[in-house]
Amino acid sequence: MLSVTCAGFGGQGVLTAGLLLANVSMVYGKKITWVPSYGSEMRGGTASCHLRIGDSEILNPFFSSIDTLIAMNEESVDSFQEKVVTGGVIIANSTLVKNKTFRDDIRVAEVAATAISAELDNPRGANIVMLGAAIGATGLFPVEDFADGIDAYFGKKGRNNPLNRECFMRGAQAALDL
């Protein structure tokens, strides 16, 4: 079972990133739980969601040890780095997370997600770049399969956008490159 936390500013699409991860995982037969954080998200500040992904029934949807942290901004690193397990993974959005010292018992994939998505002319796609990096870095699913899952997800909603796949692949690539 994998425990994933996805965190960032309110507007960065962290809940959506988590949702995508949850959805595609479900489609590929995983059991999952997705728990949003509370607080005054509406009025800015940090948002986060917390997923557990596994092969059998998820018992407790809450967890205090994070296997994979998707950190869209610095605050997220500050808030959650301590909770990452030894040997865990942090995917850090290096466009915004700068000059951070990371623990050395964890793997860190620094991906310039905001920059990449801007570059791809899909500024709202930074979360998908991060997701790509997460899949790439953790090997949770084959990258192509997951990309198909994303397409299917948006396709069903009638919101297909080839840029999303591109964002995802660029993120995955960046992580694999590390």
Added chain:
Amino acid sequence: MLSVTCAGFGGQGVLTAGLLLANVSMVYGKKITWVPSYGSEMRGGTASCHLRIGDSEILNPFFSSIDTLIAMNEESVDSFQEKVVTGGVIIANSTLVKNKTFRDDIRVAEVAATAISAELDNPRGANIVMLGAAIGATGLFPVEDFADGIDAYFGKKGRNNPLNRECFMRGAQAALDL
């Protein structure tokens, strides 16, 4: 301990009669409880109140055996006669209670209370006539003492009316005459 029920039409002052009995008993050092009946009194029908008078703490204010029944109208006799204990007393307002057969294991004082009060030009005093009869018939208190108590009660309220004492005495007399 004496259990007294006082019953009649809504407008006949049965609650007041009970109140008077309670008040004067209290002044003479008795323990008492006074319980009104419920129901749609406001919209007519029979009203009643139920007193217990004793020398020590009254435990249960409710009772199903009546020692003394003050019945201002026929309905009251119908409703409560069965509950009077053997050897108990019914004070019946004979102006309105006519052609009733009473049980023969109880004492019945028939007093033309409505008529007497009308005669005394105190039409709202029938309840006091009945009270007089009750005191007279039961000997609960010396008649004169109780009459003083009534005067004191109304006096304190600034509603002294010599006719009340007269009503009371006529009722007591009528009961004693029996």
Added chain:
Amino acid sequence: MSYRLMKGNDALAEAAVRAGCRFFGGYPITPQSEILEYLSSRLPEVGGTFLQAESELSGINMVYGAAAAGFRAMTSSSGPGFSLLQEGISYIASAELPAVIVDVQRYGSGLGDIFQAQSDYHQATRGGGHGDYRMLVFAPSSVQESVDLMGLAFDKAEQYRNPCLILSDASIAQMMEPVKLPEMQEVDPDKPWAAKGKNGGDFKRITSTMYYIEDFDGYIKAKFDSMAAAEQRWENVEVEDADIVLVAYGISSRICKEAVAIARSRGIRLGLLRPITLWPFPTNAFKEVNSEVKAYLTVELSALPKLEDDVKIACEMKTPVKHFLGGANIPESSAIVEEAVSILNSREEVSWLKN
């Protein structure tokens, strides 16, 4: 001081005034309307405010405001109206304000009827409102006790900064008995915590104290635990040698007292344990009961048994607990005695003691 003959409701109202209550906001409902009627003329006499609110909701929230401003304040209701007070009570409790609430119980859920009942026990003792709070619940069994407990309720409300409930019922409220009234008490409303303008000091925030107290969970549990330990009140009647102990509060306890007298006169060892506080439930009272007691018999004017759970826990389920329910009917004391006798004679054991 001499006795005065008073209705339960009137006595309760006068006692509130003498306990320093200076604000009443509430809405009529039988069988408690006399409280409003009495206070509508009485409170202005002492410089207090009586306000007939447009609803129970408004009434309890006026009380919340007056209490927040430091004044002794009260509302009262019955049945349906008591249900409407629950949100407000929860707010008052969460803000840790003193206030007194009266529920003159009547019969039935929904509209019900206006005669006496004791069906609101759970609602009263376990917080009919949401969240984590309790009220001190006082259950008078006579007009005199209505007076005495009203004074106590205001004092305890202030001591613990927590709303207190007087759980009366239609019979206690409507009956008359001679009472002695306490002296008039003047209470200073200028509490340091009261909302009255900051007058140069820090501004005061009357709101749920949870926002400002660290380890609020621990704090609030300790608060109610200490109340539970310190505030149990009861009266035990001949429980030292009783074979059967009746457990009853309020009006039904008086029927039970008569039952005890009748039973004793017949040589039957009946006793009565009368909770005066319903929360905290007087578990300590059970220590005074002889350990050979054969059974407890709860007596309440309720269609569903409610006292039973508390009694079971208080006696640690070492003794069978039976119930005798008067719902719409007032039980006769003799019937209670009969029930006790039949329990004594019965071979049947209570299931949980069998195995």
Added chain:
Amino acid sequence: MSYRLMKGNDALAEAAVRAGCRFFGGYPITPQSEILEYLSSRLPEVGGTFLQAESELSGINMVYGAAAAGFRAMTSSSGPGFSLLQEGISYIASAELPAVIVDVQRYGSGLGDIFQAQSDYHQATRGGGHGDYRMLVFAPSSVQESVDLMGLAFDKAEQYRNPCLILSDASIAQMMEPVKLPEMQEVDPDKPWAAKGKNGGDFKRITSTMYYIEDFDGYIKAKFDSMAAAEQRWENVEVEDADIVLVAYGISSRICKEAVAIARSRGIRLGLLRPITLWPFPTNAFKEVNSEVKAYLTVELSALPKLEDDVKIACEMKTPVKHFLGGANIPESSAIVEEAVSILNSREEVSWLKN
């Protein structure tokens, strides 16, 4: 049928629609507002009516009206709003009408906060409203169970003609899990008792049934006794050989399940008794627990212990009952395991078992 990823609130709402619910009247409050938001577009699709009421009071009474007219109807709220529903619930119960109410519990008395809690247990199980009634209370511990119990709640409400409560909480309501949804059910609203005009027959009086039933007290007690006997639902996890049995419902039961798994992996014999119905409390579940069990440990997200009383009575106080309270904090499963271990190791006996 394939899985759909849904939020607890959305799933609950969709399940209601599929259970034939055709009227919703309610008022927004976090963390249940998604139920309104979902139904505002979904109910019109199936010819139903969604009405955002001006208040919770209005909402529950619209539900009362729609239910009286024979339709499956529902409202939902949380915390303060749930308190405001109590009078209406009592009326619906007294009129013996079916309806479903949802309380998505949040933390705190008063205003409180919007995160998960399980503090409304007493209010839910003992009738937060006045008088003599109970609701069937279903406590889902997952999104799927929210769906399943919603269907059951509507059926049981109709079977017993009694309001049923779904007691959810902020975490179950806000989390997403894959769910399978049941088929759409069409329910005939033309019940013989429904208020829809007398159409040549006798006129119908939807009011407290107490006015028309002889020995109503006996009748209503028998009704709730039969529900209590027939409707207990629970899940037991490894209780057959457990030394300590956790008792927890809803979200906390899931933490406990993890605790059981952790403990078992460490060779500690921990079990879990999970009430699915909170009223009736599943006393029968305790029969499946091995008789050598050392202690029960209740786990709930509440500042004051609430489950404890029911567990004590269910186990007949033969076994110590301890509590583990998460209030504002979600307990860690490992902490629960530690607590269980420390109970096992402790020499200290529970007082009531000492003497």
Added chain:
Amino acid sequence: MTKASKKRLHMVQHHERCKGCGFCILECPKEALSVSDDVNRKGYPLVKLDEEKCIVCAICHTVCPDYVFERREVA
């Protein structure tokens, strides 16, 4: 209003329903109604109708809160 029409229709009274409020007496345009000495089962004095004066206008029906009066065809 002719005697003829009065013949066809007349006022019927359900005395047992009367609560003696007197509204009918107050409003009868012909003073055809008055309090009688008899009382009904509830103890309220009956309202006496003077058929001679009555014009069967049914105002008494209109005002009576207790459904005492009906205007019916003469049997």
Added chain:
Amino acid sequence: MTKASKKRLHMVQHHERCKGCGFCILECPKEALSVSDDVNRKGYPLVKLDEEKCIVCAICHTVCPDYVFERREVA
């Protein structure tokens, strides 16, 4: 509005409070305000004030929902 009076009073900004809503920029009668490239601790872009254009009318004070502007005497 003279340069003299501008000397006596000027607008002081509490940049850390700004949430970047832009109301001040919209309402400034002299277009003295504009978005700058810097962000404050909350991540909102700072509002730059052009002292030359500013007439110290304090309209920005009036409209700012976040108490950023004060008109103060020059120290």
Added chain:
Amino acid sequence: MAQKLIPELLVEDNKFCPGCGHGIVNRVLAEVLEELGLADKAVGSLAVGCGCLMMDTFGTDWVQAPHGRAAAVAVGVKRVRPECCVFTYQGDGDSLAIGFSETMYAAIRNENITAIIVNNGIFGMTGGQMAPTSLPGQRTTTSPKGRDAALTGQPLNIINQMKNLPVGYLARGSVDTAKEINKVKKYIRTGIETQMKGGGYSMIEILSPCPTNWKMTLQNSLDHIRSTVRATYPLGEFVKDGERTDA
């Protein structure tokens, strides 16, 4: 000239006090429902107040609403059963004190129901406490020295509150004379017709004596309505077919 029989909907004698205006309103309402052929389709939402006493005596389908919530209950019924004739029967305390919000919101949403509001200026059923409609100076059990408007407000005129809203029909009648009673009947009929043709919210307020709690004879009660009450609560139709009249 036709017969004038007691409507069949009045299945039992009413239980009101002698001289109570509720009885008159009951008869009139029953006549209207029967004349419009709606007796079989009518569902009443019954308030808590002396009107409660109709539950067994007035033979339409009933739902007993909690005190003040009759409008919300009626809305619940009407929204799922638009073919029914749904009305509330309420006192002034019920509809205008505790139920003010529910009453007003039914009008604000222009719910297609008919509200019958019997204004006797007092809480009748509970023994004569002050109502929002009590007149200044009126003695009640909770204003024993007479209502002090400075402390408790001026009498509430519900028609003034509603007549600016886009509702279907608003009228105020009185049962103090035969003539006015006939108008009340017309108003109720128009209100119910408005509902049945989908014309939106209709409300008929009816001034009515409560001799018991006014502690007046019926004659004095009627005089009081005519001489005093009507001055505060003028009679007439205020909104018709969704349009304000000049009243």
Added chain:
Amino acid sequence: MAQKLIPELLVEDNKFCPGCGHGIVNRVLAEVLEELGLADKAVGSLAVGCGCLMMDTFGTDWVQAPHGRAAAVAVGVKRVRPECCVFTYQGDGDSLAIGFSETMYAAIRNENITAIIVNNGIFGMTGGQMAPTSLPGQRTTTSPKGRDAALTGQPLNIINQMKNLPVGYLARGSVDTAKEINKVKKYIRTGIETQMKGGGYSMIEILSPCPTNWKMTLQNSLDHIRSTVRATYPLGEFVKDGERTDA
């Protein structure tokens, strides 16, 4: 030209969203209280809604009222402490939906308090559900296709509900321009002055943007108020010193 400092009553930065009108109302209210020398005598009854966020940032004495009951709580305070300046701070959902009755009854009784009602046409705090003030066609999370007035009613104009009552002062302002903000300040000042001289109930309704839940930029929000919202809710003073103005 004088200094314009941030009022001391604003003890902490506010917690509202970017561009939220509440912040402006907060500053104006603080200025008025300070200028009238009432900061030390003020007690606010705080509604449940985004206004809640003021509890720690606005330095008057506060009582946190239950949702909708701020007026009743304020009445409780004012009746026992007539010397205090007692005001409510409420949203439109709080004061006009759940709290309609309490709000109106404070006016009906002409309670000597001041109500500040921030009308942003939506339930802000709970995430953008429809309010009684939402405009026809307005998309909210509970009217996703736009508010259908036929089913949910026309927008509620509280000043129309109150202006026939014998109250002290009623005004409606807007924070969409500097000029209107200055008027809002004047209205609040007059309202509070009315209270302090015993002039009875005062209410100031303030049109205010909620960019977050309107899902609009601030600029569009302001334009929307000017072009659309104000048409339904005209600005001005409607009752002054207990007399209706011509507005």
